[in-house]
Amino acid sequence: MLKVIILGGGNVAFHLTNKLLQTGNIQVVQIYNRSLESINCFSSKTKITNNINNLLDADIYIISISDDFIESISENIPFKNKLVVHTSGSVSIKEISNRNRKGVFYPLQTFSKERKVDFSNIPLCIEAENNEDLNTLKKLAIEVNNNCFEVNSNQRKNLHIAAVFVNNFVNHLYHIGHSLCEENNVSFDVLKPLILETASKINTLKPNEAQTGPARRNDKNTIEKHVTLLPENLQEIYTLLTKSIQDTYGKKL
Amino acid sequence: MLKVIILGGGNVAFHLTNKLLQTGNIQVVQIYNRSLESINCFSSKTKITNNINNLLDADIYIISISDDFIESISENIPFKNKLVVHTSGSVSIKEISNRNRKGVFYPLQTFSKERKVDFSNIPLCIEAENNEDLNTLKKLAIEVNNNCFEVNSNQRKNLHIAAVFVNNFVNHLYHIGHSLCEENNVSFDVLKPLILETASKINTLKPNEAQTGPARRNDKNTIEKHVTLLPENLQEIYTLLTKSIQDTYGKKL
Numbered sequence: 001m002l003k004v005i006i007l008g009g010g011n012v013a014f015h016l017t018n019k020l021l022q023t024g025n026i027q028v029v030q031i032y033n034r035s036l037e038s039i040n041c042f043s044s045k046t047k048i049t050n051n052i053n054n055l056l057d058a059d060i061y062i063i064s065i066s067d068d069f070i071e072s073i074s075e076n077i078p079f080k081n082k083l084v085v086h087t088s089g090s091v092s093i094k095e096i097s098n099r100n101r102k103g104v105f106y107p108l109q110t111f112s113k114e115r116k117v118d119f120s121n122i123p124l125c126i127e128a129e130n131n132e133d134l135n136t137l138k139k140l141a142i143e144v145n146n147n148c149f150e151v152n153s154n155q156r157k158n159l160h161i162a163a164v165f166v167n168n169f170v171n172h173l174y175h176i177g178h179s180l181c182e183e184n185n186v187s188f189d190v191l192k193p194l195i196l197e198t199a200s201k202i203n204t205l206k207p208n209e210a211q212t213g214p215a216r217r218n219d220k221n222t223i224e225k226h227v228t229l230l231p232e233n234l235q236e237i238y239t240l241l242t243k244s245i246q247d248t249y250g251k252k253l
Numbered sequence: 254m255l256k257v258i259i260l261g262g263g264n265v266a267f268h269l270t271n272k273l274l275q276t277g278n279i280q281v282v283q284i285y286n287r288s289l290e291s292i293n294c295f296s297s298k299t300k301i302t303n304n305i306n307n308l309l310d311a312d313i314y315i316i317s318i319s320d321d322f323i324e325s326i327s328e329n330i331p332f333k334n335k336l337v338v339h340t341s342g343s344v345s346i347k348e349i350s351n352r353n354r355k356g357v358f359y360p361l362q363t364f365s366k367e368r369k370v371d372f373s374n375i376p377l378c379i380e381a382e383n384n385e386d387l388n389t390l391k392k393l394a395i396e397v398n399n400n401c402f403e404v405n406s407n408q409r410k411n412l413h414i415a416a417v418f419v420n421n422f423v424n425h426l427y428h429i430g431h432s433l434c435e436e437n438n439v440s441f442d443v444l445k446p447l448i449l450e451t452a453s454k455i456n457t458l459k460p461n462e463a464q465t466g467p468a469r470r471n472d473k474n475t476i477e478k479h480v481t482l483l484p485e486n487l488q489e490i491y492t493l494l495t496k497s498i499q500d501t502y503g504k505k506l
Contacts, residue, residue, distance in 0.1 A: 168467070173418045
């Protein structure tokens with residue numbers, strides 16, 4: 001039985017703890033957070049503490065807090081030569097204190113507390129400094145969902161940027177679509193099937209095979225009409241993304 | 254029984270014809286296309302022609318061809334005072350020839366011939382110049398999927414632009430994510446669950462409620478790191494979309 005301690009009380013920590021508590025071969029020994037308030041919900045299921053010096057013994061310490069504090073909290077773990085991992089997409093494995101063995105256990109998904117997260121297919125990007133620790137992280141991953149990928153720090157950094165494009169920026173484009181609907185008194189429901197179909201196409205087509213629209217067709221009339229109709233801030237986004245699509249497929253305006 | 258004739262052999266025409274052939278209360282009387290090749294597949298199920306002067310009698314003539322040719326083909330329909338509709342998102346109802354009654358039957362979805370289209374939830378945006386024709390189009394819509402919205406030409410124009418953002422541009426961001434994966438020898442499979450979850454969030458949260466990431470948090474360190482790592486053409490997109498998110502939530506760089 002792998003003994004695990006979670007450090008953190010944010011979204012990732014919350015959902016990961018929930019998942020680990022359901023598995024058969026992982027024992028969540030303790031949860032640490034600076035404030036007890038956000039981890040109180042787990043107090044009936046495991047030990048909780050807000051004093052890092054009270055950390056118990058475990059096989060893996062999982063730091064799941066804001067990127068900026070990973071280094072300092074790893075310094076304060078009152079043990080040596082333990083496996084300490086973080087769950088961040090953008091922080092290098094090297095930022096973990098040298099006093100312990102280092103690793104990464106990065107679940108690549110978007111988490112919000114109010115939305116139930118289905119861990120069954122979340123890719124777990126793991127990294128460690130030696131094979132034994134990598135195997136320990138694989139064991140942890142198998143208990144969570146058996147969908148793990150070995151990803152080194154440089155790959156993970158780029159993957160995190162890719163995630164900004166396909167999640168943060170994509171969601172912002174949804175927001176722009178939503179605003180255009182609202183301004184014209186059209187229900188956003190009209191766009192929902194399109195959004196869902198666009199996403200599910202990635203399961204059968206490469207994105208560049210699925211590309212359609214005026215930029216892909218180099219349909220200058222429609223492009224011009226659209227730009228004229230848009231407010232200035234959206235014109236800039238429309239023009240830049242249109243140009244990027246045209247460059248991708250070798251068609252210039 | 255509503256008698257329908259389809260004019261066109263592209264993706265929308267293909268899928269719409271397929272759907273209409275399956276319904277009980279619509280009779281697809283004929284399909285017209287300039288070239289018979291792309292409509293030959295329907296020759297066992299209905300009449301086909303490449304001569305517009307041979308068009309038969311019907312209740313609705315559905316023009317489903319490239320935007321630029323809608324006006325001229327509508328001029329060439331050899332009838333008067335018939336209901337003639339097009340299926341385009343960006344063409345005004347007015348571009349249909351005055352010799353017939355005008356309407357729009359715009360299925361808002363992304364179509365590719367190689368991918369099966371599920372018409373069961375595609376929003377059908379309808380418009381007509383009088384109530385009787387609107388009711389005829391509603392009858393047609395009910396047979397297709399009963400998911401229809403009355404959308405006038407100005408709303409439809411804006412909806413089409415919104416669709417460019419949430420489909421064409423979103424798919425291009427998927428392509429950028431795909432490229433970043435390829436360049437770093439990471440499987441695109443790692444990003445797929447994130448893409449699907451980001452899309453399905455729109456069913457429970459407004460896009461602006463679902464927004465996460467460094468731009469939303471105003472996490473300048475991460476933003477700077479990302480920009481430094483990206484090639485120039487992607488830097489521009491990253492910076493502009495980051496700024497747009499920050500402007501949306503009132504945080505400036």
